[in-house]
Amino acid sequence: MKTCVLIGKPNVGKTLLLLNLAKFLGNKTIKLHFMDADGNSMAKVYDIEVAKRYLCGRQPYSTMGLQWIRMNAGCQYIELVDTTGLIGDAVEPTTLRKAMAQTISFIKNASLLLHIIDATSLPSQPLPVDDIDVVLSHIFGGNDNYVMLINKIDLVDRADDILGKGAKAFNVNSDKIICVSALNKAGFKGIIDYINAQKG
Ligand SMILES: Nc1nc2c(ncn2[C@@H]2O[C@H](COP(=O)(O)OP(=O)(O)O)[C@@H](O)[C@H]2O)c(=O)[nH]1
Numbered sequence: 646m647k648t649c650v651l652i653g654k655p656n657v658g659k660t661l662l663l664l665n666l667a668k669f670l671g672n673k674t675i676k677l678h679f680m681d682a683d684g685n686s687m688a689k690v691y692d693i694e695v696a697k698r699y700l701c702g703r704q705p706y707s708t709m710g711l712q713w714i715r716m717n718a719g720c721q722y723i724e725l726v727d728t729t730g731l732i733g734d735a736v737e738p739t740t741l742r743k744a745m746a747q748t749i750s751f752i753k754n755a756s757l758l759l760h761i762i763d764a765t766s767l768p769s770q771p772l773p774v775d776d777i778d779v780v781l782s783h784i785f786g787g788n789d790n791y792v793m794l795i796n797k798i799d800l801v802d803r804a805d806d807i808l809g810k811g812a813k814a815f816n817v818n819s820d821k822i823i824c825v826s827a828l829n830k831a832g833f834k835g836i837i838d839y840i841n842a843q844k845g
């Protein structure tokens with residue numbers, strides 16, 4: 646089973662993408678598995694709309710740990726894993742640092758890495774080299790199993806060259822970028838096609 650791991654800064658839309666992708670694939674309810682940074686795990690069945698209200702939020706760090714769904718993505722079962730938002734700055738409290746460490750160490754299990762960027766914060770100037778998204782795209786962007794999802798395209802001007810801007814900002818080939826909206830499910834067919842096309 647392919648393990649597809651969503652990573653990115655807090656509030657970029659990882660959790661909403663997980664839930665709406667499950668919905669896009671025909672699910673109304675999901676079994677969501679959780680594991681916190683101390684290894685405590687549980688699973689809970691949710692109506693997807695209820696899960697959105699509980700698990701997605703404007704406040705950062707609604708997700709502190711790993712949470713995942715196993716589901717049929719057309720031609721195969723996949724495991725889609727949502728993670729703790731990563732930031733580069735020194736942070737308190739310890740629980741957040743532990744949750745970020747758990748996410749970073751989990752990345753090695755990914756058959757596919759889906760790195761989410763917020764389209765509304767795409768810079769027109771080059772980003773600092775220590776920006777966490779620059780670091781992640783630099784480390785993983787050349788790998789076959791990496792794709793960048795530029796999310797929230799519903800919030801940006803259609804005329805804006807988001808794909809070109811993303812490719813330039815992160816020095817990633819534009820064929821490794823998919824523009825999506827986790828809110829209105831735009832670009833989701835592209836994500837599923839990408840997942841199904843990848844071997845592993
Ligand atoms: N307009 C818009 N809002 C989004 C989109 N994706 C996520 N959001 C909102 O962004 C906020 C953070 O989303 P969440 O999934 O919790 O982000 P996470 O911290 O990366 O898991 C929530 O208020 C979401 O409703 C999108 O594609 N479009």
Ligand SMILES: [Mg+2]
Nearest residue numbers: 659660707708
């Ligand atoms: Mg989240």
